[in-house]
Amino acid sequence: MALCKGLGIALATHCSGNSVESNGEAMKGRRPDNSDEGEIIKTVDQAAINGGAMKRRRLENSDEGEIIKVVDRISYLPEHVLHIILSFLSAADVIKAVMLSKRFRSVWSTSPVIDFDDTMLTERFGLYVPFYERTPKFLNFLNLCLRLREPNARIRKFRLRVTDVTRRDNRIDRWINHAILHNAEELDLDIENQPKLFYRLPQTVLSSKSITALKLKGFRVKEKDFVLSPLLMEDLSLRFCDGFRTFTVSSEKLKTIELESCYGLVRIKINAPNLRSFSFSREFNKPCEIDVGACKFLKDLTLECANITDKWFEDHVTQFLQLETLKLGFCNKLKKIKVSCTKLRTMELNNCKGLKKIEIEALNLESFLYSGDSRTCKINVAACKLLKELRLVNANVTSRWVEDHVSEFPLLENLELNGCNALERIKISHQHLRSFRLVGCHKLVEAEIHAPNLMSLSYGDLLLPLRPLMTFVISSSLVDAKLSLRTISLTTEWFLNLRGFLSFFGHCRVLRLLCESDKVLIFPEELRERLLPPLYDLKHLKIEVSSRPANYADLVNSLLWLAPHAETLSIVLGTIEKSIKLEYEEMVAEQDDSYCCRFHPIKCWRHYLKKVTMVNFENVDNKESLFKFFIENANMLDTIYDNTKVYGVVATSIWNKSET
Numbered sequence: 055m056a057l058c059k060g061l062g063i064a065l066a067t068h069c070s071g072n073s074v075e076s077n078g079e080a081m082k083g084r085r086p087d088n089s090d091e092g093e094i095i096k097t098v099d100q101a102a103i104n105g106g107a108m109k110r111r112r113l114e115n116s117d118e119g120e121i122i123k124v125v126d127r128i129s130y131l132p133e134h135v136l137h138i139i140l141s142f143l144s145a146a147d148v149i150k151a152v153m154l155s156k157r158f159r160s161v162w163s164t165s166p167v168i169d170f171d172d173t174m175l176t177e178r179f180g181l182y183v184p185f186y187e188r189t190p191k192f193l194n195f196l197n198l199c200l201r202l203r204e205p206n207a208r209i210r211k212f213r214l215r216v217t218d219v220t221r222r223d224n225r226i227d228r229w230i231n232h233a234i235l236h237n238a239e240e241l242d243l244d245i246e247n248q249p250k251l252f253y254r255l256p257q258t259v260l261s262s263k264s265i266t267a268l269k270l271k272g273f274r275v276k277e278k279d280f281v282l283s284p285l286l287m288e289d290l291s292l293r294f295c296d297g298f299r300t301f302t303v304s305s306e307k308l309k310t311i312e313l314e315s316c317y318g319l320v321r322i323k324i325n326a327p328n329l330r331s332f333s334f335s336r337e338f339n340k341p342c343e344i345d346v347g348a349c350k351f352l353k354d355l356t357l358e359c360a361n362i363t364d365k366w367f368e369d370h371v372t373q374f375l376q377l378e379t380l381k382l383g384f385c386n387k388l389k390k391i392k393v394s395c396t397k398l399r400t401m402e403l404n405n406c407k408g409l410k411k412i413e414i415e416a417l418n419l420e421s422f423l424y425s426g427d428s429r430t431c432k433i434n435v436a437a438c439k440l441l442k443e444l445r446l447v448n449a450n451v452t453s454r455w456v457e458d459h460v461s462e463f464p465l466l467e468n469l470e471l472n473g474c475n476a477l478e479r480i481k482i483s484h485q486h487l488r489s490f491r492l493v494g495c496h497k498l499v500e501a502e503i504h505a506p507n508l509m510s511l512s513y514g515d516l517l518l519p520l521r522p523l524m525t526f527v528i529s530s531s532l533v534d535a536k537l538s539l540r541t542i543s544l545t546t547e548w549f550l551n552l553r554g555f556l557s558f559f560g561h562c563r564v565l566r567l568l569c570e571s572d573k574v575l576i577f578p579e580e581l582r583e584r585l586l587p588p589l590y591d592l593k594h595l596k597i598e599v600s601s602r603p604a605n606y607a608d609l610v611n612s613l614l615w616l617a618p619h620a621e622t623l624s625i626v627l628g629t630i631e632k633s634i635k636l637e638y639e640e641m642v643a644e645q646d647d648s649y650c651c652r653f654h655p656i657k658c659w660r661h662y663l664k665k666v667t668m669v670n671f672e673n674v675d676n677k678e679s680l681f682k683f684f685i686e687n688a689n690m691l692d693t694i695y696d697n698t699k700v701y702g703v704v705a706t707s708i709w710n711k712s713e714t
Contacts, residue, residue: 137161137167140161140165141167159202164204164207171214172216189219209236212240212242215245216246217246217247218247221251230243231258234256239286240266246271252272252294266288267287268290271292271293271295272293273296274295274296274297278299278300281303285307287305290310290312292312293316294316296318299318299319299321300319300321301321302323306328308326309329310331310332311326311331314335315336316336317336322342322345324349327348327351329352330353330354331355333354335360336359344366347369349374353378354377355374357383357385358382358384362387362388367388371395375395377395380393381400383402385406388409389410389411390411391413392413397418398416398419401416401421402423403424405427407429410430411432414435414437415438417437417439420442422443422445423447424445425445428449429450433451442463442465442466443467443469444463452476453476464485464486469482470492473494478498478499480500481502482505484505489510491511491512492513493538500526503526503529506532511535513526527558534566535566537559538569539574540569544573549581550581556588556616559589562592563594567595567596569598569600570599571599571601572597572604572625576609577612589616593620595613595617597625606674607676607680607683614658619659621636621638623636635665638664663688
């Protein structure tokens with residue numbers, strides 16, 4: 055039934071008018087030929103009308119012995135429609151469909167999309183397939199499937215992923231050659247082996263004339279000089295491949311090239327005038343000459359651990375007038391770079407340790423990331439007036455630099471300052487800022503943020519407990535604030551500093567506190583008696599802890615002291631969130647003789663709490679102590695909801711209303 059439901063959803067999704075491409079890159083290119091949507095809808099409707107011609111199957115109910123007639127309409131859809139349905143299913147679900155239905159077995163034998171992954175065996179057979187048996191069983195399974203295929207059936211896309219194989223296996227070669235022989239257009243081959251153990255690439259792959267997209271991972275190419283002049287190929291990806299020292303490609307069709315961790319590669323020359331994207335990365339900064347100067351229409355350029363110089367950067371990047379995305383990582387020979395591409399929208403510089411000066415005059419730049427190692431590097435992005443996102447990690451920028459630059463970006467929405475240890479005091483005033491992340495700026499003692507539209511704030515500092523907490527002023531009442539709290543010892547000074555720091559966040563829409571243990575938030579009783587709560591105005595408090603709270607009653611008691619008028623308390627452990635909803639009713643002052651708030655200007659939750667709703671507390675060992683805490687402390691409490699149960703409260707007594 056689950057499979058039939060999946061088939062129905064896949065077909066309905068296709069027939070609703072949504073293109074395959076709209077479902078993300080994972081679906082890209084999966085639409086088989088003859089996929090006219092109007093024709094498919096007409097075919098499906100006709101199949102539904104002709105109910106009398108449908109095949110019927112008999113299923114016997116073992117409990118009642120009844121014979122149920124099931125109308126199998128899907129099997130009578132045209133073959134090309136069933137090909138579309140199969141293309142939406144995972145490899146494991148396709149195999150299940152083939153095993154259950156002769157019709158699907160016949161359809162699969164001519165399907166233009168073949169997708170095999172050795173993990174499907176664990177999905178199908180579970181723990182019955184030990185790891186050392188998985189590959190042999192999978193390869194034998196491939197042979198069986200090959201025999202089921204129609205000899206002349208066309209293959210449009212062929213994907214194969216297999217782990218732990220030898221350098222050469224006739225069964226794998228047979229499948230690859232079968233795909234090439236049947237004019238496969240998309241070839242995706244992924245061989246996962248031990249480090250430096252590569253599978254020998256069959257010669258037929260590089261000599262194929264039909265391939266438009268080629269992805270290879272874990273292969274060894276026999277030739278030292280990889281020379282490729284494909285006629286139809288548009289996309290090429292080589293990852294963790296070995297054997298070739300030079301890579302030379304000449305093509306009018308190529309649009310994307312990815313070279314990742316190709317060991318031993320020392321020279322790259324690409325003559326592809328229509329290339330749109332080039333990505334190169336390797337594990338170490340070994341010398342490799344890269345020549346992509348002929349690719350004048352390049353839009354995306356990514357280089358990681360590339361041995362490029364300032365001269366290379368000037369000779370190449372300045373020629374790419376269509377460049378929109380530039381990402382450089384661990385390019386340690388770069389010293390000074392200047393970028394003036396008018397169409398550049400995204401630029402990232404990650405750990406290019408030699409950089410001393412960065413000057414960007416890209417008028418349309420929208421996103422800029424700089425990640426360094428706290429060394430002095432002059433960064434000038436003031437000309438980028440359309441910047442929407444600015445992220446600085448381990449950057450040696452001053453408070454003056456931040457204030458001057460942020461004010462120059464009227465459209466700025468996202469700002470991140472991470473590990474910027476030269477910052478001491480910052481004052482930011484911005485109308486459009488929506489997200490601000492301030493992490494690990496250890497010398498910062500004061501932050502003033504006037505951003506009325508700020509929606510998200512993240513703050514964390516490893517040195518937080520070692521000094522008096524900083525002054526933090528936020529003007530926005532819309533903000534969802536997240537604070538990471540870490541401490542070495544729970545001293546009185548720690549709690550005093552924490553109370554003072556939290557007082558800056560009482561007006562936030564939501565306050566999230568991240569800590570390893572709930573003990574960080576359980577204030578000593580003597581401090582609670584002599585200090586005012588810091589979060590009088592806070593309505594929603596959420597804590598995320600790494601370890602299970604020892605006593606929920608003690609934790610809730612302290613949280614309600616921190617935020618005495620909270621409407622929701624949430625405690626998150628892993629993926630499980632426990633929540634407490636609190637509903638209040640105002641109390642007449644003359645009837646109040648409670649001692650707890652006698653010297654406080656505003657009365658706490660004990661005077662007004664009417665109802666408590668607890669969610670996901672069914673597996674809490676000491677839940678009764680939490681019930682007792684509310685009953686003994688809430689003067690007006692009359693009802694406690696615990697999932698499906700409702701408890702009435704009178705004085706200090708409680709009974710289960712849901713059973714009466």
